[in-house]
Each structure stands twice: as C-alpha cells, then as structure tokens.
C-alpha cells in the first residue's frame with residue numbers, strides 16, 4: 001500500500017515530505033543524544049533484515065495463502081520508536097529508489113504512513129502497555145496483533161486521505177476506505193502474528209536482545225492511544241461523509257454501473273481481492289498510520305468544508321470505536337493479572 | 340615502540356549467556372614475533388583475540404600492550420597500536436567503496452580527507468588491490484576482500500597485527516598470496532588459525548588453546564610435530580613437517 | 587517478489603558502476619534536477635496529458651547518456667505499475683463528463699485523467715530509476731548529505747544497502763535448507779517460521795555486534811566520515827541550469843500545442 005507519485009499532488013506530497021523530514025531530523029537528533037553508537041550498525045543490519053525477511057513466508061492456516069513480516073512494529077519493539085522510524089524510512093527510500101515502489105514525491109507520504117503510526121502510535125500506546133514483560137504469552141500476541149492492526153488501519157486511512165486530498169484519483173473517499181480497510185485488517189492480523197512469533201522466539205532464545213518494557217504495565221497509555229486513533233479516524237470520516245452524503249451507495253452503484261447493491265458488492269469484493277493480491281505480493285505489509293497534517297491542508301476541490309456539526313458526529317463515532325477498542329483492551333487484562 | 344609487546348596475564352572471560360570461554364590464559368609476545376594461536380573450534384581463540392584490542396575486557400586478569408593495560412579508557416589508544424583483521428571480511432568492509440573503507444580508520448584518527456585517501460591508496464598498493472579502489476567491497480572475491488580488510492588495518496600503521504582465520508575461504512592461490520603478504524610484514528603478528536601449513540610458513544611460535552586454557556606453547560616445529568598432543572586437541576600434524584622431519 | 591531483491595539491487599549497482607557522461611555528473615546536479623522534474627510533472631492539472639510530453643526528454647536523455655538499457659527500465663515500469671493502474675482505473679468509471687477532443691470526438695474526462703496518471707507514473711518512475719542507475723547509492727547518499735540530508739540517515743541508507751546482500755544471502759540459504767526438508771514446497775507453519783526468522787534475526791544482530799567491533803577497532807567514535815571526492819564542475823552547472831530552464835519552459839508554455847500550431851500554420 002505504497003502511495004504512488006502518479007496519484008499525488010505536489011501540495012500533499014510536499015506537506016508530507018515536510019512532516020516526514022521534520023520527524024526524521026528529530027529522530028536523528030534523538031539517536032545522537034543516546035550516544036549509543038552500537039545503533040549505527042544495528043539499524044543498518046536490521047533494515048537489511050526486514051528486506052531479507054520478506055523472502056521467507058509462512059502459510060496462513062485455512063486460506064491457502066501466505067504472509068510475511070512487514071517490519072514497522074518489530075523494529076519499534078527491538079529498537080524503540082526513534083531508531084525504528086529512521087530504519088523504516090531508509091527501507092522505504094531504498095524501495096522507492098531501487099524498486100520504484102512508491103516513488104520519490106510520495107516518499108514523504110509513505111514514510112509517514114508506514115513509519116509514524118507503527119513507531120509512534122501502535123508501539124508506544126498499544127503494544128508497549130499491553131504486551132507485558134513476557135513476550136511469549138498469549139497476551140503479548142494479542143497486543144502485537146492489535147498494535148499491528150491499528151497501525152495498518154491508520155496507515156491505510158492516511159493513504160486514502162492523501163489520495164483524496166490530492167484529487168487526482170476520482171475514487172470517492174468512502175468507497176476507497178471500504179476498499180482499503182478490510183484488506184488492511186487482514187494484513188494487520190498477519191503482520192501481528194508474524195511479529196509476535198518472531199519476538200517470542202527471540203525473547204526466549206536471548207532475552208537480553210528484546211528490551212523489556214520499563215516499569216509496570218498500565219492500560220492507560222493504551223486507552224489514550226486507542227482514543228487518539230479513534231478520534232482522528234472518526235472525525236475525518238464524518239467530515240468527509242458529510243461532504244459526500246450519498247457516499248457509499250452512490251459510488252458502488254456507479255462503480256458497478258448497476259443499482260442493486262448486490263452487484264456492486266460483488267464487484268467490490270473482486271476489487272478488494274485484486275488489491276489484496278497487489279498488497280500481498282509486490283508490496284510490503286508495513287504499518288500505516290493517520291495523517292495529522294490533514295486538518296490544515298488547503299487542498300483542491302475534493303476537500304470538504306469542516307463544520308462543527310459533522311465533527312461532533314465524528315467524535316461520537318470515535319467514542320464508539322474507542323468503546324469497542326477499550327473492550328478489547330479489557331479482555332486482555334485478566335491475562336495480564338494472571339501472568 | 341614498546342607497544343610491540345603483548346602480554347596476557349591470567350585472562351578469564353565469561354559470555355553473558357554464562358559460557359566460560361577463557362579460563363586463565365597467560366602468554367607474552369615480544370617485538371616482531373609472529374605467533375599462531377591454534378586449537379579446535381570453540382577453544383576460545385576468537386575470544387582471546389578480541390581481548391587484545393579491548394573489544395572484550397577480561398572478567399579477571401589483564402592484557403597489556405606495551406606498558407598499557409587494556410581497559411575501557413585505554414582501548415581507543417590501544418586500537419591505534421593493535422590492528423585487528425576480523426574473521427569475516429563482510430563484518431569489516433562496511434563502507435560503500437574499497438577506498439572509502441580503507442580510509443575509514445585514517446579519517447577517524449583525524450587525518451584530512453586528502454591525507455587519508457593518500458594513506459588508503461598506499462595501503463591498497465601494499466596488498467596489491469589498487470585496481471579495486473572504486474569498487475564496492477561486496478563485489479570482490481573472498482581473497483580480495485581479505486586483502487582489502489588487511490589494507491584497512493595497515494592504513495592505520497599499527498605496531499601489532501592481529502588476525503582471525505585470515506586464510507579461511509581462500510582458494511590455494513589466494514592463500515599463497517596471503518602467506519607471502521604476511522611474511523613481508525615486519526609487524527608483531529598474532530594469528531588465530533586452523534591452517535597449520537600457514538603457521539609453519541609464517542609463524543615462529545605457537546600457542547595451543549583448548550577449553551579456554553593454554554595447553555602448550557613453544558616453537559612451531561616442536562609443538563606441531565607432537566602428534567599425540569595435536570590429536571588430543573583436535574588437530575593434525577601438518578604434512579610439510581612430516582616431509583621436513585621424517586621419522 | 588522478494589526473491590528478486592538481491593538481484594534487483596545488484597543489477598542496479600552494476601548499472602551504477604558503468605562509466606558514462608551521465609555517471610560522471612555530480613550526484614547533486616542529478617538529484618536537484620530530478621527533484622525539480624518530479625515537482626514540475628506532478629504540478630500539472632489532472633486532466634493534462636499532451637503538455638506532459640516534453641518531459642519525456644529528461645529521463646530518456648539521462649538513460650541514453652548513461653547507457654542504461656531501455657528494456658530494463660520498461661520491465662521495472664511494468665512491475666511497479668499495479669497500484670497506480672488500479673487506482674487510476676476508477677477515473678474513467680467515475681468521471682464521465684464528456685470532453686471534446688480535436689476532430690470532433692468526445693471522451694469521458696476520466697479517460698484523460700487516467701491517461702494523465704499513467705503518463706505521470708511512467709515519467710516519475712523512470713526519472714527516479716535513471717537517477718539511481720546513473721549515480722549509485724554511495725555517490726547519491728554522499729551528494730544528498732551535502733545537500734542537507736541528516737548524516738545519520740545517509741549512513742543508515744549506506745549500511746542498509748551494504749548489508750542487504752549479506753543478510754539476503756543468509757535468508758536465501760535458510761529458505762533453501764527449508765525447501766530441502768519440506769516435501770510439498772508449501773510455506774512453513776507460523777511456528778517454524780518464527781524459529782526460522784528468529785534465527786535470522788539473532789544472526790543479524792550478532793553480525794551488527796561484530797561490525798560494531800570492527801568499526802571500533804578502526805577508531806569509530808560515533809561519527810562516520812566520508813572522503814567526499816565529488817567535485818562540482820562547469821558541466822554540472824550547465825546540466826542543472828539547462829534542465830531547470832527547460833522544465834520551467836515546458837511548464838508555462840504548452841510546447842506540444844505550440845509546436846503543433848506552428849506546424850499546421852506553416853502547412854496551411
């Protein structure tokens with residue numbers, strides 16, 4: 001789910017470049033300040049590991065297909081957010097330069113979508129507080145899957161925002177979201193499984209290689225993280241939805257050229273499958289994230305007006321998502337106490 | 340100059356996992372000597388070598404280079420005197436081109452870019468690799484990689500050369516070239532290796548290590564000719580010695 | 587796809603090691619011009635197709651100057667196409683507003699923007715590939731660093747590029763060993779995968795540790811210093827100003843239309 005240059009306007013590309021470059025510079029400074037020079041070769045080699053790891057697949061039970069590691073979350077677990085972000089950015093840069101994956105103008109978007117969310121949202125706010133000290137427990141697995149899914153959802157969502165804001169693709173916001181979201185839910189689960197498995201193995205074989213979370217685990221940061229994610233998504237969705245009140249049905253009918261939703265849904269499924277293929281094969285199941293720059297963006301026509309009313313409904317929707325996510329967090333809790 | 344003397348006194352080292360790799364190693368190597376460290380896999384050779392430039396620090400005992408004990412504080416200084424060639428050249432050749440890689444050390448030691456490049460070229464010349472200066476290291480053959488890693492160390496003008504398995508992965512010609520090269524160095528040389536023919540040709544003294552302890556030490560011919568001793572430590576009497584000293 | 591990783595990078599490095607006038611240009615000149623190119627191409631309105639044509643000149647010029655085989659670039663374009671193609675295909679379906687073409691034809695506006703997406707895609711991707719193929723990762727990183735890329739990131743790119751081969755080789759050997767021991771050639775279960783990749787990860791970390799030792803042995807103090815042999819010459823200045831002027835001209839005047847009118851005017 002790399003953004004392509006061809007779908008992006010210079011305004012969006014430039015904004016995301018600025019955001020990613022700023023974050024990159026900040027991370028580079030942070031890393032210097034740690035004075036941990038071991039990080040220099042470690043980051044380079046782990047970046048190469050992420051590439052190499054994609055040569056090895058595992059079979060996903062019951063589907064006949066296979067998945068592999070994406071990278072953002074495991075890097076954050078091993079290196080911490082700052083170094084992880086730098087490594088992800090370098091991997092994406094090499095992909096853009098050598099494999100034409102993404103493209104240079106879209107590189108800012110891709111670094112943001114696949115780097116910021118796993119490193120600075122999913123890891124610190126979801127995985128870290130929920131995983132607990134022992135990385136081999138079911139709880140740590142659940143935390144990895146939840147973190148990967150949320151990271152990827154936010155990233156996929158950013159792709160949609162950036163594409164829509166660029167106004168080069170005609171795909172309406174709503175159907176684009178519907179296209180991306182389920183696919184990235186699947187990718188997220190696969191990514192979470194792969195991450196958790198590898199981390200559990202390494203933690204067992206060599207505990208000192210996996211930094212353990214500092215202090216006692218608490219659910220609060222996780223809830224905060226989920227809350228932020230839910231509010232951003234909810235707010236943005238309702239904001240767009242209000243601009244295209246007829247959003248989905250309209251677009252599906254139009255896409256399919258038929259009025260029955262059935263036909264549209266079938267086509268939609270087919271398209272999703274195509275996207276799934278393209279996402280599983282030529283792409284890397286990296287994490288995505290959400291786009292904070294969105295609010296200020298004075299983009300071209302497809303950007304709907306912000307109104308207080310819709311943002312309120314967005315917040316309500318966000319709270320609903322928060323509730324569901326909170327339930328998931330609570331479900332994890334007993335196991336934490338037990339362990 | 341006194342830096343040419345290398346001394347280990349009762350060196351112990353235990354890896355974080357709990358494995359006791361060195362259990363009291365002592366020896367003294369003087370100016371200009373070429374000493375081989377031999378022993379079976381897992382004997383502790385690499386571990387010992389890493390103590391000579393402070394990559395590892397002993398848990399007990401000490402290593403002295405000249406008059407300086409190797410400690411965290413002296414290590415940066417010691418590393419200027421003790422050049423280390425690692426077992427896998429891929430670990431050592433990390434810069435994008437051969438010239439950049441050989442210049443890495445001189446640049447770190449404060450030389451201006453032109454002077455560092457000058458030194459790097461001279462070192463490449465010395466090992467016969469000038470033609471590869473602009474190539475990326477990963478495209479070289481195993482022998483060429485080895486030569487370049489040696490150049491990278493020579494560019495620092497060390498007093499002591501420490502090498503871990505320098506002839507591994509080399510074809511006979513590459514190995515022959517390497518031995519000629521090593522023989523041409525006047526540095527104090529400490530070479531960990533399984534290649535006993537190389538020991539016979541290049542070194543004057545042998546330290547036999549097994550299980551983290553020195554099991555034997557002495558002139559090459561004497562130690563390597565001791566068949567029972569060699570067999571007891573997973574080694575073989577080299578052919579060249581059989582021919583030279585037929586029983 | 588991943589199988590090709592090592593090969594793809596290696597092929598690119600081989601091309602980058604060629605000797606040509608394009609390769610001899612300073613990395614900074616090529617980077618700046620390529621970036622200006624991307625911005626210029628992307629800044630066109632979304633239905634624009636014809637006015638993009640002059641921009642083909644830049645990647646074509648750089649690639650032929652650099653002796654880069656056309657087949658290679660075309661293959662890369664095909665491999666990279668799916669996402670842009672997939673998203674772009676919605677345009678003709680969704681934007682049905684008719685647009686008049688010369689000669690009295692009408693076409694849905696979506697087709698125009700779809701064509702525009704494809705054109706942009708081909709232009710930007712080939713320009714980016716041409717940049718790397720005619721420069722090489724090491725010179726590009728050194729050049730970008732001198733243009734302000736944070737040193738830590740430049741070094742990260744260099745190390746990543748360097749160890750891509752080494753770690754990929756290890757992964758390839760593992761996969762081969764696995765293939766020898768599995769009967770049906772299916773991907774391994776998650777369990778086996780975890781230990782396989784876990785081993786690869788541990789080995790990678792050990793390698794990083796050894797590299798660090800080797801760096802320390804040669805005086806590493808946290809700072810990677812680069813020789814920086816590149817020199818900016820008059821040719822680089824000419825290359826840069828020439829292309830920037832051309833991009834600006836092609837952006838502000840519709841050169842193909844202009845040429846067309848000139849031609850038809852003359853014929854009449």
Ligand SMILES: Nc1ncnc2c1ncn2[C@@H]1O[C@H](COP(=O)(O)OP(=O)(O)OP(=O)(O)O)[C@@H](O)[C@H]1O
Pocket residue numbers: 354355356358359360378379380381382383384385386387
């Ligand atoms: N990083 C490490 N962590 C834990 N144990 C280690 C580590 N490196 C080496 N060891 C152990 O220490 C012992 C000595 O290892 P060392 O590498 O010094 O042996 P060696 O004599 O160089 O062997 P070889 O001939 O195979 O190179 C071995 O048993 C090895 O398993």
Ligand SMILES: [Mg+2]
Pocket residue numbers: 384385386426503
């Ligand atoms: Mg060894």
